[in-house]
Amino acid sequence: MTATTDAAVLERVTKRYDSLTAVGHLSLRIRQGALFGLLGPNGAGKTTTLRMLMRILIPDEGSIQVLGEPLSEQAQDRIGYLPEERGLYPRMQVRKLLVFLGALKGLPESEANRRARDWLERLQLADWSEKKVIDLSKGMQQKVQFIAAVIHRPPLLILDEPFTGLDPINAVVLKDIMLELREQGSTIILSTHRMEQVEMMCDSICLINQGQNILHGELQAIKKAYGKNTVRIECSGDGDFLKQMPGLIQSVNHFGAVVEAKLRPGADPQEILKAAVDRGVRIMRFELMEPPLNDIFIERVSDAHA
Amino acid sequence: MRKLWLIVKREYVTRVRTKGFVIATVGVPVFSIGLFAFAIFMATRETDHTLKLVILDSSGGLGARVTQGLNYKLANGQPEFSVVKIVEQPGSDERAREELRSEVSNGQLDGYLLIPGEVAKGGPAEFHTKNPGDFGVNEHIGRAVSDAVIAQRLHDRGLQIENVSEVVQGVELKLVKVTKQGEAEEKGQTFLVALVLAFILYTTLVMYGVSTMRSVLEEKTTRIVEVLLSTAKPFHLMAGKIVGVAAVGLTQYLIWTLTAALLATYGAAMASAFRPGASFPRFHIPASLLAYFVVFFLCGYFLYASLFAAIGASSSNEQDAQQLQWPVMLPIICSMVMFNLVLRDPNSTASVALSLVPFFAPILMTLRLSAQTPPSWQIGLSIALTAVTTVGVVYFSARIYRVGVLMYGKRPSVVELVRWLRYS
Numbered sequence: 001m002t003a004t005t006d007a008a009v010l011e012r013v014t015k016r017y018d019s020l021t022a023v024g025h026l027s028l029r030i031r032q033g034a035l036f037g038l039l040g041p042n043g044a045g046k047t048t049t050l051r052m053l054m055r056i057l058i059p060d061e062g063s064i065q066v067l068g069e070p071l072s073e074q075a076q077d078r079i080g081y082l083p084e085e086r087g088l089y090p091r092m093q094v095r096k097l098l099v100f101l102g103a104l105k106g107l108p109e110s111e112a113n114r115r116a117r118d119w120l121e122r123l124q125l126a127d128w129s130e131k132k133v134i135d136l137s138k139g140m141q142q143k144v145q146f147i148a149a150v151i152h153r154p155p156l157l158i159l160d161e162p163f164t165g166l167d168p169i170n171a172v173v174l175k176d177i178m179l180e181l182r183e184q185g186s187t188i189i190l191s192t193h194r195m196e197q198v199e200m201m202c203d204s205i206c207l208i209n210q211g212q213n214i215l216h217g218e219l220q221a222i223k224k225a226y227g228k229n230t231v232r233i234e235c236s237g238d239g240d241f242l243k244q245m246p247g248l249i250q251s252v253n254h255f256g257a258v259v260e261a262k263l264r265p266g267a268d269p270q271e272i273l274k275a276a277v278d279r280g281v282r283i284m285r286f287e288l289m290e291p292p293l294n295d296i297f298i299e300r301v302s303d304a305h306a
Numbered sequence: 307m308r309k310l311w312l313i314v315k316r317e318y319v320t321r322v323r324t325k326g327f328v329i330a331t332v333g334v335p336v337f338s339i340g341l342f343a344f345a346i347f348m349a350t351r352e353t354d355h356t357l358k359l360v361i362l363d364s365s366g367g368l369g370a371r372v373t374q375g376l377n378y379k380l381a382n383g384q385p386e387f388s389v390v391k392i393v394e395q396p397g398s399d400e401r402a403r404e405e406l407r408s409e410v411s412n413g414q415l416d417g418y419l420l421i422p423g424e425v426a427k428g429g430p431a432e433f434h435t436k437n438p439g440d441f442g443v444n445e446h447i448g449r450a451v452s453d454a455v456i457a458q459r460l461h462d463r464g465l466q467i468e469n470v471s472e473v474v475q476g477v478e479l480k481l482v483k484v485t486k487q488g489e490a491e492e493k494g495q496t497f498l499v500a501l502v503l504a505f506i507l508y509t510t511l512v513m514y515g516v517s518t519m520r521s522v523l524e525e526k527t528t529r530i531v532e533v534l535l536s537t538a539k540p541f542h543l544m545a546g547k548i549v550g551v552a553a554v555g556l557t558q559y560l561i562w563t564l565t566a567a568l569l570a571t572y573g574a575a576m577a578s579a580f581r582p583g584a585s586f587p588r589f590h591i592p593a594s595l596l597a598y599f600v601v602f603f604l605c606g607y608f609l610y611a612s613l614f615a616a617i618g619a620s621s622s623n624e625q626d627a628q629q630l631q632w633p634v635m636l637p638i639i640c641s642m643v644m645f646n647l648v649l650r651d652p653n654s655t656a657s658v659a660l661s662l663v664p665f666f667a668p669i670l671m672t673l674r675l676s677a678q679t680p681p682s683w684q685i686g687l688s689i690a691l692t693a694v695t696t697v698g699v700v701y702f703s704a705r706i707y708r709v710g711v712l713m714y715g716k717r718p719s720v721v722e723l724v725r726w727l728r729y730s
Contacts, residue, residue, distance in 0.1 A: 017729075051532075054536045055536075056532065056535040056536055057712070076536065081536040083532045085532065086529060087529030087530035087531065088528070088530055088533075089525075089528065089530055090528055101533065103312050104313075104537045104538060148533065
């Protein structure tokens with residue numbers, strides 16, 4: 001693959017703050033058109049990495065290429081950014097603020113104005129467009145922030161925790177727009193703690209911990225490497241019987257209505273099913289599956305700390 | 307450059323549209339003119355009725371002369387004073403006063419004048435009244451007593467004088483300021499011009515400096531700064547803020563100056579209609595002084611505003627900012643403290659040295675320039691030093707700004723600020 005088909009390439013990027021190394025020799029490739037999940041525990045260096053991609057911070061070492069060229073002010077205009085901490089001028093009118101931010105990204109003001117109206121209409125904020133930001137609810141402000149990130153139709157979109165503060169209905173609206181933007185060819189980098197969203201939306205991921213890349217690749221390939229070593233069971237009772245099979249089961253994870261059990265290598269899932277039937281447990285659902293991303297995340301991070 | 311322009315424009319437009327701007331722009335002059343007018347009105351207000359006085363005369367004969375001297379007329383043609391009676395050589399001073407005091411307090415009398423025996427040797431006369439704050443009345447009474455005493459002294463030396471005022475009339479000393487351009491009569495304009503220019507500098511540096519600081523801090527605490535940094539250079543953000551706030555300030559000054567000019571023209575026209583031939587002090591500010599003022603104004607503004615911006619960027623809340631702003635406020639305040647020192651002797655070693663220090667130069671050099679034109683090399687050196695310092699300070703402030711706006715938490719120490727300068 002040549003650099004032109006990568007939306008972003010980080011080459012041994014390092015950022016230090018005095019004695020603290022926030023990001024250390026991080027190398028990363030993000031394919032064009034990918035919906036890329038950047039994962040990591042708190043303080044792993046995700047925000048620092050995104051800020052360097054956005055050219056808000058300058059790396060101490062290493063190089064960054066975005067959309068086939070080294071980072072520059074021009075390249076910056078082709079990226080959309082939704083920061084983790086929301087930032088809008090509280091006393092500005094919603095539409096005027098969007099026009100200002102769109103114009104800063106290089107749109108003519110009339111075009112920015114037109115697009116702001118369209119987006120506000122689409123996200124059901126048309127009635128609020130002449131109101132001050134401070135008068136909007138948190139969820140509405142979040143949608144305004146999202147519009148600010150996409151108003152200039154960036155080929156690369158960086159979203160840091162985009163679903164925070166959104167109710168399920170608006171979360172779905174936002175997710176649909178993200179998928180639509182990807183359909184249109186945008187590359188999206190999504191940084192979040194919500195594994196189920198990454199699992200459902202992203203096609204490739206990178207897991208970083210303490211500023212290091214500890215897992216990186218296509219999500220399907222990563223999961224496949226772990227194999228189908230997990231059973232998800234929905235049954236009567238609390239699934240206590242699973243604890244009586246230490247030879248078969250390595251660990252159990254209760255979710256209330258559902259139990260997930262990680263099998264020991266070579267264990268036959270059929271034997272678990274049999275044991276359940278023998279004990280008179282009623283099975284509503286029995287599924288053999290790849291490990292959830294959440295488990296992979298926890299396992300990798302705790303391995304890294306061990 | 308387009309981005310810088312957009313940032314300046316947003317800053318300017320949102321500020322000018324606030325209620326605060328309108329209130330400050332209209333309110334400050336209205337309030338200060340109102341206060342000024344009120345003070346003048348109160349000070350010059352004439353009493354509208356004849357004041358009834360009693361003179362207690364222990365001097366032997368001065369009472370009649372004083373009464374003659376109190377021949378002032380009110381605006382309505384009535385006499386200003388009416389001496390009800392003159393008590394010569396009161397038997398019991400204490401008892402006479404007691405009576406008069408009660409008459410004054412119940413309004414029968416407006417006051418009584420005490421002329422003691424030793425007044426001819428320089429002892430004080432006393433005027434007892436309910437309202438000792440009427441300067442016009444006090445001046446008239448004082449003059450009448452003085453004239454009477456002087457006439458008495460002359461009489462004792464064998465000179466018979468009818469109109470004492472004519473004899474003791476003093477001589478006015480006209481002050482003429484010599485400059486390279488020629489000579490101009492001085493009626494306190496030098497001091498006034500110096501005061502006004504220094505005051506404009508002082509208020510602008512402090513007011514708009516703090517305003518810049520607040521604005522940077524607000525962008526930081528509302529986190530909008532990260533969104534802006536994702537599209538614009540930190541230097542453009544800082545510069546845009548400083549220029550935007552400056553433009554707001556200039557707009558305000560422009561409005562005030564135009565209003566003042568209009569009022570002055572109108573006022574002069576009104577006054578000459580009522581009192582033809584009335585003279586007004588003409589303020590002639592040389593063009594060179596104005597040009598230097600603009601240079602020092604700009605240097606000083608960018609010097610201090612960028613420091614204030616760096617402080618806003620390094621703070622995480624208003625309290626931190628207020629503590630950090632003191633080291634920056636100090637030189638501005640010091641400049642004003644040294645106002646008199648410099649104006650009294652603009653060419654003393656201290657004045658020259660202080661006016662070369664970049665942080666003092668904007669205000670102190672302007673003072674020296676308005677007092678008397680300093681040697682060219684001093685002006686040049688002062689401008690050069692200030693300009694170089696300003697460029698340096700803007701550079702370092704921008705570096706602190708860039709790091710500071712993304713740092714949250716405790717107030718940074720000086721060591722940390724220095725470390726920030728080195729971040730790439």
